Amino acid sequence: MLIKSVSQLIGHTPLIDLQITIPNNSHIYAKLEMFNPGGSVKDRLGQFMIQAGIDSGKITADTTIIEPTAGNTGIGIALATQQHHLPTILVVPEKFSFEKQQLMKALGARLINTPSELGIKGAIKKANEIAAATDNSYVPMQFKNPANPAAYYHTLAPELIVDLDEPITAFIAGAGSGGTFAGVTKYLKEQDPTTKAIVVEPEGSILNGGPAHPHRTEGIGVEFVPPFFKDITIDQTLTISDADAFKQVKALARTQGLFVGSSSGAALAASLKVAETLPPNSNIVTIFPDSSERYLSENIYD
Numbered sequence: 246m247l248i249k250s251v252s253q254l255i256g257h258t259p260l261i262d263l264q265i266t267i268p269n270n271s272h273i274y275a276k277l278e279m280f281n282p283g284g285s286v287k288d289r290l291g292q293f294m295i296q297a298g299i300d301s302g303k304i305t306a307d308t309t310i311i312e313p314t315a316g317n318t319g320i321g322i323a324l325a326t327q328q329h330h331l332p333t334i335l336v337v338p339e340k341f342s343f344e345k346q347q348l349m350k351a352l353g354a355r356l357i358n359t360p361s362e363l364g365i366k367g368a369i370k371k372a373n374e375i376a377a378a379t380d381n382s383y384v385p386m387q388f389k390n391p392a393n394p395a396a397y398y399h400t401l402a403p404e405l406i407v408d409l410d411e412p413i414t415a416f417i418a419g420a421g422s423g424g425t426f427a428g429v430t431k432y433l434k435e436q437d438p439t440t441k442a443i444v445v446e447p448e449g450s451i452l453n454g455g456p457a458h459p460h461r462t463e464g465i466g467v468e469f470v471p472p473f474f475k476d477i478t479i480d481q482t483l484t485i486s487d488a489d490a491f492k493q494v495k496a497l498a499r500t501q502g503l504f505v506g507s508s509s510g511a512a513l514a515a516s517l518k519v520a521e522t523l524p525p526n527s528n529i530v531t532i533f534p535d536s537s538e539r540y541l542s543e544n545i546y547d
């Protein structure tokens with residue numbers, strides 16, 4: 246394959262039929278988003294939000310791009326802004342992985358850290374403050390930009406329909422900004438209203454009403470209900486412990502040869518729980534957002 250830019254490698258990732266035997270003969274399929282060039286599902290978002298900003302005239306030739314992120318969205322944005330030579334400032338709570346922070350800098354972005362205890366809300370506030378003090382700046386703001394769910398509605402979701410070519414009984418995925426979950430859910434339910442949409446969060450995220458507290462599962466978990474959830478019907482919310490997520494991270498490496506991050510582990514743990522409750526021969530589709538290789542400094546296989 247001859248390409249002219251890594252941006253051509255975004256999307257069209259493989260969907261794997263996981264070789265996990267489920268007693269009722271259901272299958273779990275996982276979209277392997279670590280095969281995007283920036284290593285995560287958020288490359289789609291970076292490309293889509295920056296293009297939307299350019300198309301709408303909000304981004305011009307010398308606009309400074311500023312965004313709060315746990316890292317993957319920042320890597321996706323930095324990949325996109327590099328193509329357009331746009332200066333980029335990414336605001337990241339310091340708790341997020343060393344590797345993701347290194348990769349954002351490697352792509353040419355400037356990194357500003359915010360205190361871990363202020364969470365993603367602290368990074369959002371700081372990004373807005375920097376933008377207010379920066380001439381010709383633009384904050385894509387993944388947490389409320391309609392281009393976020395749209396990125397997944399127009400790319401990942403249609404790919405799932407083509408990849409599987411069978412009815413999808415349940416779609417199960419984590420939520421951080423909620424854009425991936427909302428965009429894919431909207432598309433899949435338009436195609437087949439019987440598809441169940443199940444959102445996954447770590448313990449310490451607030452969707453199931455539990456108290457907010459820190460968790461090791463990275464990139465998913467919310468401090469406020471994503472505004473995109475107003476546009477979709479969610480059939481179930483599953484809360485997965487860090488222990489259960491990391492157990493599946495290890496199992497996927499050992500039994501399937503798959504290096505996945507903790508949000509993928511949580512997605513599989515949730516899929517296995519749901520599989521027991523569905524009719525025989527169900528098709529469960531989930532998303533594995535990124536690779537374990539960007540979390541090795543956290544000793545996730547110990």
Ligand code: MET
Pocket residue numbers: 287313314315316317318319365421422464465466
């Ligand atoms: N996964 C998104 C990001 O990388 C949102 C994270 S919010 C915990 O920025």
